Amino acid sequence: MYLTDASDAIRCKAFPTSFTKTAIKWFDSLPPRSIASFDDLAKKFLAGFSIQKDKTKHAPSLLGIKQGDQESLRSYMERFNKACLDIQNLSTEAAIMGLINGLREGPFSHSISKKHPTSFNEVQERANKYINMEENSRLGETSKTEFSYPPRDKNKKSRKKEDQPIEKPRKYHDYTPLLVSLVDVYREVCNTEKIPPPCLIKHKRGGCRTKYCEYDRIYGHSTNECYDLKNVIEKLDIEGRLDRFLASTRDEPKKRRMDEEGERAERPPRTPERHVHMINGGFAGRRISKSSYKRHLQEVYHVGEGKRSSDLPIIIFTQEDAAGIISGHDDSVVITIVLANANLHRTLVDQGSSADILFKSTFDKLGLQEKELRAYSDNLFGLGDAPIRPLGYLSLHTTYGKRTRSRTLSIEYIVVDVSSAYNTLIGRTTLNQLTVVVSTPHLCMKFPTPEGIATIKGAQKLARHCYNESLNLKDNPGGKETNTIKLERIRAREELRPQPKGETKEVQIGDAQDKVTNIGATLKGDLKELLIQFLKDNSDLFA
Template identity: 30%
Template sequence: MTPARQPTPPPHHKVINFIAGGSEVCGSTYSQAKMMARETDIRVSQQDGLVISLPVGNCLIKRILVDNGSAANIMMLNTLKKMGLAESDMIKKSTTLVGFSGETKRTLGEITLPTYAQRVNLLEKFCIIDVDSTYNIIMGRPWIHNLKVVPSIYHQVLKFSTPWGAQEIRGDQDMARECYNTCLKPIVQYHGNETHVATITRPEKLAEVDLKTGDKKVLIVEDLSPTIEANLVNFLPTRLDAFAWEHDDITGIDPNVITHKLNVDPNYTHVRQKRRKFTTKRNKIINDEIDMLMKAGMIKEVNYPEWLKNVSIVQNKNGKWRVCVDYTNLNKDCPKDPYPLPHIDTMVDSTAGHELLTFSDASSGFNQI
């Protein structure tokens, strides 16, 4: 049902006007932008951005750029502080924003604030970044879609439907030209003899960390911040039981905690292969692998097996030999697992927003089935 009375606008305690700096919109020189800023009438040939003012939180925020090319609502850190909010008020979640030319910027976190637009109050999530910008806030597609806004840069207006009829928000063309005038000021200070050196991304350099346990060492990235590097160097020696340099170091899980058993269908016939003969060289490879697994307690010898399968020897690209077991027939006899491993996109999403990632590289340290 449509409310009988239209809600009153929320009161705002502050007015956030201006932050210096910014990006190019139209024109090429500071003098041209200054000349455009003097023109107060809206011309048919205008190329100004759509800049508006909105109540956000308990403040009236000016210089808000409406950008339907942005996939996120962005708020500058200076704007957050001028609103009387602290960094502790936002959720510490670091994500990567990618520009049209591929440049990246890491966010400091995100915050959800009420945004009021012509009697419609919505809770919008803002990504916080620490840059000097002409605009206080950039309203992207999330806000445009949630409010079902039709923006027109040509007509300098936003229109959207409400329970009380169609509403509109007019853009401030003078403010848009002033923003552009401000962002072009650094161009005047450019010196022609300055050369730009392109940065080349090189592979990460690794540094060894001595765990004070003989020759056992771990590698960390060299370009870590001094604080993170010092914390890692102090932390890693306290967790030596988490590392496994040999099979003997893998303690395994107590069977009283969890035990994995194969759910073999009893209606299937067991497969027992005849013993396959190998050359002397391959026999040595197989015996060495079995002795190592027996010593680590990963396998054990059984008598009168119900299933019997010969091992296979596979040579890796690095020249080493890998001992494998073909369990094709056994897999056919087991019902399909209704809970497979998570998809790679789920794993990527779960790690997004974190600055550090700990993972295990088991390319040559697992027992392949």
């Protein structure tokens, strides 16, 4: 039926004949004599049913797209790309973050965490490589399952063994400590060293699909937990091909055990050759994998259910520990440590921090290089109003204490490029590892060592100097992003320190030439002389 040239009355009569269910109920509910023309009917129909149209989707909706435990990477990428097409004006960064957020832990997610992509095309190219690897692996498993082997020929079997001898890796019981994780060593040497192929492992049913071994190329255990890979790496170490990854050098390759587990990361202190004080231009002030975060959360919710802690020594503080300290203070504990064979001053002891921070300016002053950094995928919070993106992290041997009463640990420092009055920040992770007890009234900390209790005293004058610098950092317009470390919830404000009004004049009020202060340049006569004399009489307070 064609109603192009029909009148409004005919069109109004014919239009409801196409209605079904909900539309009929809507039409019956219209008041009598409420439709004056067909256009009027069309407008009311659209107004009543336009809400049924699909709502506009936005970028946050991508966070709800997760890769299933049994879902292939190809299927996940297709679902994610289809969802991106429904979002208008989607930024590249938002698409990349949504994709990474939904990935299941595996080889592709590890690759993305190690090297963050800069464009979505790069993500697609890298994903295609892992899709091909995943499908080839599944194709191989399917062919093994469906293929029925003919009767074995004993002579053929013996010839095959002679032609292709398979050497099983030797099993070791003790392993040499490494500076980096096992998976990092494997990724470095898999393309440069000759590594034997993995042994055939029967398919395990019910294995954990969140753990993937890059060496065996199967699910069920992570690369760091792979015993076959540990034996392969240990053999390379005995052959002297992994010296750059060793945590300590050894004179005898067969000696691998140390007396205590806690002493593995410790080294005898060396005589420092350098001193790091003020950095010119200002100081730059979970684990990484998802599985480590999950383990940490499990430990959080099982507080009090673990094993009983070992007996700790008795540590006390006396009046002698507070000698030379101005009482009634609110100063922080600022100490000196030995880091990278240098006396590193301006080290802030922060019991509220969960990370050990090394600021970029100190990193450069110590002569370290950025190629030594490993990727750190998360942001840091608490160093200002905005989250901080770290440059990476690295392990450095750090000595606390002096002479025999000292301990040396291998600490993972997170390097950040922000301004600070401190060289480094020591968090509660290291303090707990040292079993440190901090006393802020005494401005010192103590911890046990094999030779007795070690005491490290803080520098009160330096602590106040650093705090004043933190307040003034906000006025430096030439630096990069500036953040002040908040001590006892006190924010840096310009109005906390009054500024002189008008011109000033410098006058000497002591015997030394650098003992000077400023007075108003407009003062004249007796008032000026009386003020200068008063300042000289009290020079210990004003200069």
